[in-house]
Amino acid sequence: MAKSATYSLKHYPAFSPQMKMADLIHANYKNLVVLSRLGIPLGFGEKTVEEVCKRYSVNVTLLLLICNVLLDSNVDPTEEQIDQCPVEQVVLYLQQSHRNYIQVALPNIQILLDRLVAACSETHGKALNRFFNEYRQEVESHLAHEDQIVFPYVMQLLGEPKKSRFTIRQYKDRHANIEIKLTDLKNIIIKYIPYDNTDYLRDDLLVQLFNFEDDLNRHTLIEEKLLVPSVLRLEKSILQS
Amino acid sequence: MQVDGKSKKRILLIEPSLMVGKGFASVIEDVIGYQLIASAQNASRLSEQLLSSRPDIIVFNPLIMSFQHRTSIRSFFNIPAEIALVALVYTFVDEWILSQFDAILTVNDDQTQMVNKLNGIKKSLPVSDKSKSENEELSERENEILECVVKGMTNKEIAEKHFISIHTVITHRKNIVRKTGIKSVSGLTVYALLNSLITYEDIE
Missing domain, CATH: 3.40.50.2300 (Response regulator)
Structure with a gap:
């Protein structure tokens, strides 16, 4: 395991390997999902971040990098830090995030949306439903592209790299449409759905949409700041060998 | 005025x-x-x-x-x-x-x-008793343009239909997006349906 000094973040040393894992969550509750996605269950008592990571074989630099990017999107990992993060764990984190979106986040949003649709007039409900289905399909097909093409590609680079027409450069900036539709959806719900009740249904739905958007944005950051540079390097080293 | x-x-x-x-x-x-x-x-x-x-x-x-x-x-x-x-x-x-x-x-x-x-x-322009600095509701014209957009007309077709330049169509579209905060055509379609600018049959 690397010495602790090497992974204090250059610009934003917000979290350290020596802090208590519990404090990492108190400091920013959004770190909860990071632990789940990296396979670390709660209940770690007074153990430090470093100790808990060791116990679950999670790379501590990776965990702290993700937490720091969640806290401040301006954080840029150094080359050294990128080198220290095992690519397969980065991929695992991203895959688990996808699973979380598909199995939890989107279905939860769907439940609230269905309730809102049921409370609207038929035409309005149909319109809203139609738009959300379109959005959901776009998200799912985007995630599926990564799950079926990008991640397997990265994993085979780690094993026995075969000739592939796909390179990581082709995978950049495919998120734009999803972001636009999500903003549209929020605006439609905030501004135009004629729903006069104040029973928190619409609020709950919006909070979920904002959270989902936030999570997706951070997800993109991890892909751009961690996955892409580290795969670029991997590709380069394979080409050279 | x-x-x-x-x-x-x-x-x-x-x-x-x-x-x-x-x-x-x-x-x-x-x-x-x-x-x-x-x-x-x-x-x-x-x-x-x-x-x-x-x-x-x-x-x-x-x-x-x-x-x-x-x-x-x-x-x-x-x-x-x-x-x-x-x-x-x-x-x-x-x-x-x-x-x-x-x-x-x-x-x-x-x-x-x-x-x-x-x-x-x-x-x-807002009516004079409004204290708001800017009227953010879509204008009649913008509603007309929006209706064309969600029915799938191109900028050129819209310009020809309304006797305006393509440039003006684009300006209207920009204003529509700015005011509503909705960028995608399918999002604007929902807006148009909710505001009864079109009916569901128009897009089926």
Whole structure:
């Protein structure tokens, strides 16, 4: 395991390997999902971040990098830090995030949306439903592209790299449409759905949409700041060998 | 003053370039038929001019403002809501600076474009008892354009149908997106359905 000094973040040393894992969550509750996605269950008592990571074989630099990017999107990992993060764990984190979106986040949003649709007039409900289905399909097909093409590609680079027409450069900036539709959806719900009740249904739905958007944005950051540079390097080293 | 197009609009011009200012003056009076009541090369006396000359429209080059005030021209000079604020632009100016203006004139605009843009403001000007600085509801025209957009018409088709330039169609579309916050066509379709601009059958 690397010495602790090497992974204090250059610009934003917000979290350290020596802090208590519990404090990492108190400091920013959004770190909860990071632990789940990296396979670390709660209940770690007074153990430090470093100790808990060791116990679950999670790379501590990776965990702290993700937490720091969640806290401040301006954080840029150094080359050294990128080198220290095992690519397969980065991929695992991203895959688990996808699973979380598909199995939890989107279905939860769907439940609230269905309730809102049921409370609207038929035409309005149909319109809203139609738009959300379109959005959901776009998200799912985007995630599926990564799950079926990008991640397997990265994993085979780690094993026995075969000739592939796909390179990581082709995978950049495919998120734009999803972001636009999500903003549209929020605006439609905030501004135009004629729903006069104040029973928190619409609020709950919006909070979920904002959270989902936030999570997706951070997800993109991890892909751009961690996955892409580290795969670029991997590709380069394979080409050279 | 909103809808009556026959009365001569009174314009106040703030433009640093003497040549551009003179040129604008002659175009606005001789070609468009509006009245230029005052012009200045800087905005130092704008507040007094507003009181003394009571213009309908202020045509303003945003670049004369210092950077930190460039986005809040209306509030900086306390320009009343019933006076339209129009940008005069001939260099690159950021979108977020331009977004505060009721219309944007560029030096390349031809007569039709100028008239369209200046007439376009009249509709969206708030009625005088509203204290809001900007009317953000979609105008009649914007609703018409939106209806065409969600029915799948191209900019060219829309321009031909409404006898306006493609450029004007694009300006309307930008304003629609800015006001509603909805960018995707399918999102705008939902907007149009919710506001009964189209029926569900139109898009089935």
